[in-house]
Amino acid sequence: MQATIITIGDEILIGQIVDTNSAWMARELNKIGVHVYEILSISDEREHILSAFAKAKQQSDIVLITGGLGPTKDDITKKTICEFFNDELELNQEVLDHVIMLFKEYVKAPMVDMNKDQALVPKKAQVLMNAYGTAPGMWIQEDETIFVSMPGVPFEMKSLMTDRVLPRIKEVGNLNFIHHRTILTAGQGESTIATRIEEWENNLPSHIKLAYLPSLGTVRLRLSSRGTDKGFILKTVDQQIKALYALINDVIIGESNDESLVHSVVQLLKEKHKTVATAESCTGGKIASLITEIPGASQVFKGSTVTYATQSKVDILSIDPVVIEKYSVVSEQVAVQMAAQVRKKFKSDFAIATTGNAGPTQGDSDAPVGTVYIGIATPLKVYGLHFMMGNHRERVVQKSINKALELLQKELIEL
Amino acid sequence: MQATIITIGDEILIGQIVDTNSAWMARELNKIGVHVYEILSISDEREHILSAFAKAKQQSDIVLITGGLGPTKDDITKKTICEFFNDELELNQEVLDHVIMLFKEYVKAPMVDMNKDQALVPKKAQVLMNAYGTAPGMWIQEDETIFVSMPGVPFEMKSLMTDRVLPRIKEVGNLNFIHHRTILTAGQGESTIATRIEEWENNLPSHIKLAYLPSLGTVRLRLSSRGTDKGFILKTVDQQIKALYALINDVIIGESNDESLVHSVVQLLKEKHKTVATAESCTGGKIASLITEIPGASQVFKGSTVTYATQSKVDILSIDPVVIEKYSVVSEQVAVQMAAQVRKKFKSDFAIATTGNAGPTQGDSDAPVGTVYIGIATPLKVYGLHFMMGNHRERVVQKSINKALELLQKELIEL
Numbered sequence: 001m002q003a004t005i006i007t008i009g010d011e012i013l014i015g016q017i018v019d020t021n022s023a024w025m026a027r028e029l030n031k032i033g034v035h036v037y038e039i040l041s042i043s044d045e046r047e048h049i050l051s052a053f054a055k056a057k058q059q060s061d062i063v064l065i066t067g068g069l070g071p072t073k074d075d076i077t078k079k080t081i082c083e084f085f086n087d088e089l090e091l092n093q094e095v096l097d098h099v100i101m102l103f104k105e106y107v108k109a110p111m112v113d114m115n116k117d118q119a120l121v122p123k124k125a126q127v128l129m130n131a132y133g134t135a136p137g138m139w140i141q142e143d144e145t146i147f148v149s150m151p152g153v154p155f156e157m158k159s160l161m162t163d164r165v166l167p168r169i170k171e172v173g174n175l176n177f178i179h180h181r182t183i184l185t186a187g188q189g190e191s192t193i194a195t196r197i198e199e200w201e202n203n204l205p206s207h208i209k210l211a212y213l214p215s216l217g218t219v220r221l222r223l224s225s226r227g228t229d230k231g232f233i234l235k236t237v238d239q240q241i242k243a244l245y246a247l248i249n250d251v252i253i254g255e256s257n258d259e260s261l262v263h264s265v266v267q268l269l270k271e272k273h274k275t276v277a278t279a280e281s282c283t284g285g286k287i288a289s290l291i292t293e294i295p296g297a298s299q300v301f302k303g304s305t306v307t308y309a310t311q312s313k314v315d316i317l318s319i320d321p322v323v324i325e326k327y328s329v330v331s332e333q334v335a336v337q338m339a340a341q342v343r344k345k346f347k348s349d350f351a352i353a354t355t356g357n358a359g360p361t362q363g364d365s366d367a368p369v370g371t372v373y374i375g376i377a378t379p380l381k382v383y384g385l386h387f388m389m390g391n392h393r394e395r396v397v398q399k400s401i402n403k404a405l406e407l408l409q410k411e412l413i414e415l
Numbered sequence: 416m417q418a419t420i421i422t423i424g425d426e427i428l429i430g431q432i433v434d435t436n437s438a439w440m441a442r443e444l445n446k447i448g449v450h451v452y453e454i455l456s457i458s459d460e461r462e463h464i465l466s467a468f469a470k471a472k473q474q475s476d477i478v479l480i481t482g483g484l485g486p487t488k489d490d491i492t493k494k495t496i497c498e499f500f501n502d503e504l505e506l507n508q509e510v511l512d513h514v515i516m517l518f519k520e521y522v523k524a525p526m527v528d529m530n531k532d533q534a535l536v537p538k539k540a541q542v543l544m545n546a547y548g549t550a551p552g553m554w555i556q557e558d559e560t561i562f563v564s565m566p567g568v569p570f571e572m573k574s575l576m577t578d579r580v581l582p583r584i585k586e587v588g589n590l591n592f593i594h595h596r597t598i599l600t601a602g603q604g605e606s607t608i609a610t611r612i613e614e615w616e617n618n619l620p621s622h623i624k625l626a627y628l629p630s631l632g633t634v635r636l637r638l639s640s641r642g643t644d645k646g647f648i649l650k651t652v653d654q655q656i657k658a659l660y661a662l663i664n665d666v667i668i669g670e671s672n673d674e675s676l677v678h679s680v681v682q683l684l685k686e687k688h689k690t691v692a693t694a695e696s697c698t699g700g701k702i703a704s705l706i707t708e709i710p711g712a713s714q715v716f717k718g719s720t721v722t723y724a725t726q727s728k729v730d731i732l733s734i735d736p737v738v739i740e741k742y743s744v745v746s747e748q749v750a751v752q753m754a755a756q757v758r759k760k761f762k763s764d765f766a767i768a769t770t771g772n773a774g775p776t777q778g779d780s781d782a783p784v785g786t787v788y789i790g791i792a793t794p795l796k797v798y799g800l801h802f803m804m805g806n807h808r809e810r811v812v813q814k815s816i817n818k819a820l821e822l823l824q825k826e827l828i829e830l
Contacts, residue, residue, distance in 0.1 A: 010626055010639070013451045014595065015442025020433050022456070027430025036428045037463075039456035041437070044626075048452075072609045072627040073616060109603060112610045132807065153629075155807045180429065188524060194487045195527045201488065211425055211459075212487040214568075224425070278721075284707025285700035288721045292699025295775055295808065297723075303731065304721035306693075306703045312718040312761050316731075346727050360710055392547065392570045393710065 001034045001173045004056040007041040008049060008067035008077055009152060021066050021157055032166060033175035034062065035226060044068055049080045057145045062169065067152035069135035071114040078122070078138075081149060085142060087122040092136070095119040095127060099134045125149075128164040132156045137164060146172070177230040181241055182213075182222040184261075185251040186406065190214045193221070197247050200240075207233070208240055218253075218402065254409065261405045262290045268412040269300035269350075276408065277346035278304040279317055279338040281329075282356035282372060283400050290401070302346035307338075313355075317341045330355050330367035332375075335384035339375030343382075350411065351377040352404045356389070358396040372400045376407050378415075416449045416588045419471040422456040423464060423482035423492055424567060436481050436572055447581060448590035449477065450641060459483055464495045472560045477584065482567035484550035486529040493537070493553075496564060500555060502537040507551070510534040510542060514549045540564075543579040547571045552579060561587070592645040596656055597628075597637045599676075600666040601821065605629045608636070612662050615655075622648070623655055633668075633817065669824070676820045677705045683827040684715035684765075691823065692761035693719040694732055694753040696744075697771035697787060698815050705816070717761035722753075728770075732756045745770050745782035747790075750799035754790030758797075765826065766792040767819045771804070773811040787815045791822050793830075 005025055011017045019041055026036045037059055042048045049068075056063040068077030082088055096119035103111045118134040121127055128137030128148075135151040137160045148165055150157045169175075185193060190212045194201070201210055207227060213220040223240055225233045245252060254264060269276060278287045288304035291297050305316050310329045313319040319337045327333040338353035356372030357365060370391050375384045387403060389396040420440055426432045434456055441451045452474055457463045464483075471478040483492030497503055511534035518526045533549040536542055543552030543563075550566040552575045563580055565572045584590075600608060605627045609616070616625055622642060628635040638655055640648045660667060669679065684691060693702045703719035706712050720731050725744045728734040734752045742748040753768035771787030772780060785806050790799045802818060804811040 010624075011628060011637075012438065013441055013454065014445045014639070015438045015440070015451075016597075016628070016637070018433065018435050018438040019454075023427065023430045023433040025430070026428055030429045036430075037458070039428065039434075041454040043452070070627060070629065071606045074624075074626045107604060109607045112606050114606045114609060132805075155810045159807070180431075182431075189522060191486045191527050191529045192524045194529060209425075209489075211489045212485060213426060213431070214485065222426075222431070224429070280700075284712075285695075285703030285719055285721065286707075288700030289704040292701075292721070292723065297699075301723050303723045303727040304700055304719075305731070306700065306707070306719035306721070308707065308713055308716050308718045309761070315762070316718065316720070316760055345730055346724070347730070390547075392574075395570045 001061045001169070001175055002037045002059070003029055003034050003062045003064060004037055004060040005039045006052055006056060006063060006065045007039070007152070008044060008065065009041075010043050012041045013043050021152065021154055024154075024158065025064060025161060028161060028166060030178050030180070032170055033178050033226070034169060034173065035176065035178065044074055044076055046076060046080055046083070049077065050084055053084045053147070057143075060145060061173075062146045062148065064165070065147065065149045066157050069149065069151045071118055071134070077149060078120070081125075081138070081140070081147070082122050085122060085124055085140060087124045089120040090123050092119050092121045092127055094129065095121065095136050098129060102134060128160055130156055130160055131163070132159055139165075139168065176226045176228060177233055178224070178226040179233050179237055180222055180224045181237055182220050182255065183241065183244060183252055184218060184220055184254045185248065186218045186253045187251045188219070190219045193219055193248060193251065197244065200243055200247055204240060205236060208237060215402070218406070253406070254413070261402060261409065263294060265405050265409050265412065266291060266294050266297055266300060268409065270296070272412060272415055274349040274412070274415070275300050275302050276350040276352065277302040277342045277348040279342035279351065279353040279375070280304060280306045281308060281313070281338075281354055282358045283354045283397055283404070284308065286397065286401055287352060287354070287404060302348040305342055313338065317345070328365045328367065330357055330365040330371055330373060332373050332384035332386060335373035335375030336382055339377035339384070340382045343377040349379055350408060351375075352408055354400050354404055356396065356400060359391060359393045370396055372396065374400065374404045374407060376411060378411050416476045416584075416590055417452045417474070418444055418449050418477045418479060419452055419475040420454045421467055421471060421478060421480045422454070422567070423459060423480065424456075425458050427456045428458050436567065436569055439569075439573065440479060440576060443576060443581060445593050445595070447585055448593050448641070449584060449588065450591065450593065459489055459491055461491060461495055461498070464492065465499055468499045468562070472558075475560060476588075477561045477563065479580070480562065480564045481572055484564065484566045486533055486549070492564060493535070496540075496553070496555070496562070497537050500537060500539055500557060502539045504535040505538050507534050507536045507542055509544065510536065510551045513544060517549055543575055545571055545575055546578075547574055554583070591641045591643060592648055593639070593641040594648050594652055595637055595639045596652055597635050597670065598656065598659060598667055599669045600634045600636065600663065601668045602666045603634070605634045608634055608663060608666065612659065615658055615662055619655065620651060623652060630817070633821070668821070669828070676817060676824065678709060680820050680824050680827065681706060681709050681712055681715055683824065685711070687827060687830055689764040689827070689830070690715050690717050691765040691767065692717040692757045692763040694757035694766065694768040694790075695719060695721045696723060696728070696753075696769055697773045698769045698812055698819070699723065701812065702767060702769070702816055702819060717763040720757055728753065732760070743780045743782065745772055745780040745786055745788060747788050747799035747801060750788035750790030751797055754792035754799070755797045758792040764794055765823060766790075767823055768792075769815050769819055771811065771815060774806060774808045785811055787811065789815065789819045789822060791826060793826050
């Protein structure tokens, strides 16, 4: 089963928002065995929507559409769906009752006519009730292709997908099994690794696809396969993974099946019943923010301090001002003290500290742009490491986050 | 001038990464007057790439391509470009010298053949040197369409765009002037606003397009126009904005030209020479992380504490345990103390505090999921406000961030 995802809305084409919906949808579709062929973002224009629908219909079994379902005039998806399917709108009483209920419970303002119009749906559509908003999801099948239209508001789309769309696709679909396994490596570049595994790669069976995903400081190797015989796919991918381990065991630091480094760290903390706290300077709270995005993080995350100003490191973390004076605020000694202090103050088992200069300007220390010290405190030891992370602000911050999480992951694995 | 953006790479189609490149490119293109017609993500497959190129060529003056330029076998963009343009690869000495230099300076491993192959470029392409990586940008014109291929690594793409591609487009392009103005409103829903401005909207001149962008707690109204006569566009959009102010002055809280709320807050702090600190519980460091993403934030941001565990609020922020005991950790009293304490500890002018229950489970307090208290401390006062943010974790966190920044913005405007 092959899908096209279409996002409708000028705000994406002028770069006012980043389309995070499509990646989420693609991941969920993949999990149930739907192959995403293409992701397309188009404007709120009739002709453009019609031509995108026509092309998507040719190339896909299912077309998932988000956006353009609001009550205002700029939202034309519903009208254009009617045109495409040669259909007309009719009032759906269940949706109308739901809209009335939402206004009564959650909205202080009175309903106006255009709110009632949210209950108009194409006659050919089956309505998918949207618990969190006034625009219902719509499911229309014509010839061999299913079209599903959903609002673009992320949490409305997500609950519609989870509760209504994905279960239905599983019912109707003739689904393949899709399988990915991703090996995480560190210490060598992608070309070095590719040279080492060249013969293995050349002899991969044709149903298994290899991708190299280099990121700052790490290279992920992803093996993907899809087909009807789940047992065969699982077995053959596993054989290839084992062969890969034998070839480059020295650079493999773990496996991360669609899981990010931060997921792996939180999972390890949970498994080992340990907690962590972070003392962030150049990473600005991003490590805390990544950790707390994971539901259940409160079990393992004690908290964080973001001490951007030098004086805050003294005031909040009780870093010794003599040490700052002697070694500078961007130094191994300060990173070590930050890690030790935040661990103590938050009473956590582990702690991560970052201090560095991400640029673009030099800041409170003489350290050149790109200099970063990471401090790690464990129940047994505390240490700081020095890194040069390049000269690009975004890259320095991202690399520091990855490196800090990687160091913590290593400590947790070795525990 | 009309553009299509094509992103090549399976990792987007399986949802392993979010495509942030396209939004950035779209915004930069818009700024210089290039209209983005479509954004397309496709897989690393020859036929798919060829058909996407053919379609993009028909519909655009410029096609911007990212991804698939790595040295490994799964990267086929360069080979497929050759096929599309009936071209062949040749060695570019300048790129080879650059690759050799990068390996000497930054990479510890020896170069292998596939690294040298990064210097192979299509004969018809003009090379755009990539200061930060081994894959050069490529500029190929055929008939009336320009194709530009760039690596997908965000900071490499960004510096290529900024230093090479955008200046060149400005040179060759017959560029329109594109203008957006966005009015920020709060307090009424989009349908209520739409009803109030219906007559004005119906009478908008045809060269001005209105979009409603509802977000959690706010509605942005964006007027867009493009054309050759810059003066005419600026003047007529300004007239319509003035008319809009006259109609809904009571709900307009500001203007945010492509700027987010956090940009506006940092800008206001800079203008008024004030500083802020944050004490975050349910927002998990996200407010700090958003503020520190803005270059120059260190001038106005003192730091943050993320106190996820209740005990941390006592240990780190010196919140009175008796107050927590009496009112619960999710309470107005605790939000007020957090704001006051973090302001004092970080010696900032302003402070934001958040404490709440974002769900999915109840956590350390009896407060129902969705309950959030926001504390605001200013040089003159400190107060806490109670909100019910709904029952969806992501929404609760996002709404809390917006509301907290909005409250701070209001204090700063009134200062």
